[in-house]
Amino acid sequence: MVSFRVDIDDLAAHQFRVTLTISQPPAEQRVSLPAWIPGSYLVREFARHLSGLQARQGGRDIVPEQLDKASWLLRCKGRAALVLSYRVYAFDTSVRAAFLDARRGFFNGTSLFLRVHGREASRQSVMFGALPKAWRVATAMRVCSAAGRGRPSYEAADYDELVDHPFELGEFWRGEFTARGVAHEFVVAGALPSFDGARLLADTQRLCEAQIDFWHGAPGRSRRSESKPPFDRYVFLLNTVGEGGGGLEHRASTALIASRSDLPRVGPDEQGDAYVRLLGLISHEYFHTWNVKRMRPDAFASIDFECENYTELLWFFEGFTSYYDDLFVLRAGLIDVPRYLKFVAAHLSQLLGTPGREVQSVAQASFDAWVKFYRADENTPNATVSYYTKGALIALALDLRLRGAAEPGGQGAAKPSTLDELMRALWARSAGGPISEADIVAELSKLGGNAHARALLEWVHGKAELPLPQLLERAGVAWQRDKPTLAQRLGLRVSESALTGVQIKQVLAGGAALAAGMCAGDEILACNGWRVRRLDEALLTTSAEHPDRLHWLVARDQRLLELKLQVPPASASGPSVSLSLADKASPRAAGLRRAWLGG
Numbered sequence: 001m002v003s004f005r006v007d008i009d010d011l012a013a014h015q016f017r018v019t020l021t022i023s024q025p026p027a028e029q030r031v032s033l034p035a036w037i038p039g040s041y042l043v044r045e046f047a048r049h050l051s052g053l054q055a056r057q058g059g060r061d062i063v064p065e066q067l068d069k070a071s072w073l074l075r076c077k078g079r080a081a082l083v084l085s086y087r088v089y090a091f092d093t094s095v096r097a098a099f100l101d102a103r104r105g106f107f108n109g110t111s112l113f114l115r116v117h118g119r120e121a122s123r124q125s126v127m128f129g130a131l132p133k134a135w136r137v138a139t140a141m142r143v144c145s146a147a148g149r150g151r152p153s154y155e156a157a158d159y160d161e162l163v164d165h166p167f168e169l170g171e172f173w174r175g176e177f178t179a180r181g182v183a184h185e186f187v188v189a190g191a192l193p194s195f196d197g198a199r200l201l202a203d204t205q206r207l208c209e210a211q212i213d214f215w216h217g218a219p220g221r222s223r224r225s226e227s228k229p230p231f232d233r234y235v236f237l238l239n240t241v242g243e244g245g246g247g248l249e250h251r252a253s254t255a256l257i258a259s260r261s262d263l264p265r266v267g268p269d270e271q272g273d274a275y276v277r278l279l280g281l282i283s284h285e286y287f288h289t290w291n292v293k294r295m296r297p298d299a300f301a302s303i304d305f306e307c308e309n310y311t312e313l314l315w316f317f318e319g320f321t322s323y324y325d326d327l328f329v330l331r332a333g334l335i336d337v338p339r340y341l342k343f344v345a346a347h348l349s350q351l352l353g354t355p356g357r358e359v360q361s362v363a364q365a366s367f368d369a370w371v372k373f374y375r376a377d378e379n380t381p382n383a384t385v386s387y388y389t390k391g392a393l394i395a396l397a398l399d400l401r402l403r404g405a406a407e408p409g410g411q412g413a414a415k416p417s418t419l420d421e422l423m424r425a426l427w428a429r430s431a432g433g434p435i436s437e438a439d440i441v442a443e444l445s446k447l448g449g450n451a452h453a454r455a456l457l458e459w460v461h462g463k464a465e466l467p468l469p470q471l472l473e474r475a476g477v478a479w480q481r482d483k484p485t486l487a488q489r490l491g492l493r494v495s496e497s498a499l500t501g502v503q504i505k506q507v508l509a510g511g512a513a514l515a516a517g518m519c520a521g522d523e524i525l526a527c528n529g530w531r532v533r534r535l536d537e538a539l540l541t542t543s544a545e546h547p548d549r550l551h552w553l554v555a556r557d558q559r560l561l562e563l564k565l566q567v568p569p570a571s572a573s574g575p576s577v578s579l580s581l582a583d584k585a586s587p588r589a590a591g592l593r594r595a596w597l598g599g
C-alpha cells in the first residue's frame, strides 16, 4: 500500500506538507515527481516546488540521494515501512498545479504526490490532516469507507488514477444533479452573492445529458443496456476569479477557472456571451471524458510522466472536441443557430488572421505543442497554427462533407453520413482506449469511401485553405468577409487604452507594419504629428491629399523612431468573417442545414 497524508504546513507561506508511507519497501526505492500534467502539453518541472525531503525507516533517518531534477533514491534496510516527508510550495492560480492560501486550497496529484517506482500499479490512498474549520473537500476520487473517526480518506486504484483526480479545499458552493442516472456534482469557489447556482446546474445537466446520449444512445429503445458512461460520478470544480479562464480535463472531473462575472446571475434571464462561453468550456471538458481521457492518442497508451509524450493527433483530440463543445451548447437548446454561427465565424476569423497557417500543418502543430503552442510568444501567429481552432474547422469541414456538402448537385454522392457516426465508430473500435491516425482513416473510409479520408489527410498534413466557403454555402450558410480594421490592414495586434496608449504585441508576417519596420514591443506615440492613444485614431490624422500616408512616431528601448507606411486600401478583404442563414438556400442546402443544426 502507498499512502499519502496531506497537511497544511503554512497557509500564509502557501506550503503543503506531504507524508508518504510505503509499506515493505525494496532495498533501493526510487521516487519521482512528474514533469508534466496530462492534458497540458508542457514540461512544467513540478519538482521545483518540492523542498525539505526527509525519510525515515524503522526509527532511523535515511538520507535521500537525489538522482536528477525530480528523482530520489532511498536505501532501505529490512521491510519496515518507509516514511517520506516533504513540503510543496503551492501558489499557482491555474488549473495545472497547486494553490494554497487562507481562503482556499487546490491541487493536482502531479504537484503533490511522488511516484513510488515499482508500485505504480498498487492502490494509493490520500488522507488529510487538520484543515481550517469551515473547509470542505471536493474531488472525484473514491471515498474509502474504511476511514476512521469521521475524517474520510480517498483511494485510487493506481498512480495514474491518483494524479487524475484534482482536489478543491475550502468553503465553496456545491450543487448536485443526476444525468441519465449518473450522479454529478458542481463545486464553485469564490462566487459573488448574486450567482444563480440553480441555473448553472440546470444548464450543465442539459449539456451532460446531450453528451451521454451522443455516446451511448438516448434513453429508451435506442440505448443498449451495456452502453453507459464510463464513470459512476462526475465532479465539476470551478474556481471563479476577478479575471481569468481555462480548464483541464480528468477521467471523472474537470478543474475550471472563470471570471466571477461569467457566472449566471439571479434575476434577468438574459444569456451574456461570457456565460455562453463558460457553457462552451464546461461542454469541452466534459466531452474530453470520452475523447482524450479514454479514447486517446496511441502515444498516450501509457503515460511517461518524466518527459514529453509526442503525438500528431491533438488536432483530433483537442480540435474535434472544440467543434463539439459549442455544437452541444446548441444541441442542448442553450443557444440558437444564429448565435452558434457567430462562434463558428470567430474560429474562422481567428484562423484566417493567422499567417502561421501557411507555415505549419495541424499534425506538426500537435507534435510541437510542447515547444510552440504552450510557449506562445510574439512570433507565435507567424510560426504556428492552433490545433484547437483549425482542428475544430477541420471537424466542421469533415462533418459537412460527410453530410453530402462536397457534391454540388448531390448526384453520385456517397451515402450521407455524419461526424457523429464517425466518433461513435471510433469509440467502439477503440473500446475506450488508444487509437492512431490509421484507425481514424479506416473508420472514415468505411463510412464514406476513400475520398473523405483523402480530403481529411490533406487538411491535416497540408497547409492549403480549407474549402469551408463552398461547404458552408452548400449547407445553407452565407459567408461574408467583414471590412478590415486598421490593425488588420496593417498586420498588427496591439493592446490599447486611453491610459496606456498603443503597444504593439505582434507584427504579422506579410503585413504593411512589418514592411515599415514596426516591431513587437514598440509603443506608438503619434501619427502624422498627432498624439494617438488608440490605433484607429491614426486614420483621423491623414490629409485629403495623402489619405493613406501614416508617419508614425514610436518609442523602442528608450529611443524615438520615425516609421513611414502606406495603408493598404480598406476595400481589400480582411480576415474576419460573418456567417448567417442564407435567405435563398436551395431545398437541398436547407435540408442539409436542418439535419446539421436542427430547427
Ligand SMILES: [Zn+2]
Binding pocket: 284, 288, 317, 318, 321
Ligand atoms: Zn481540450
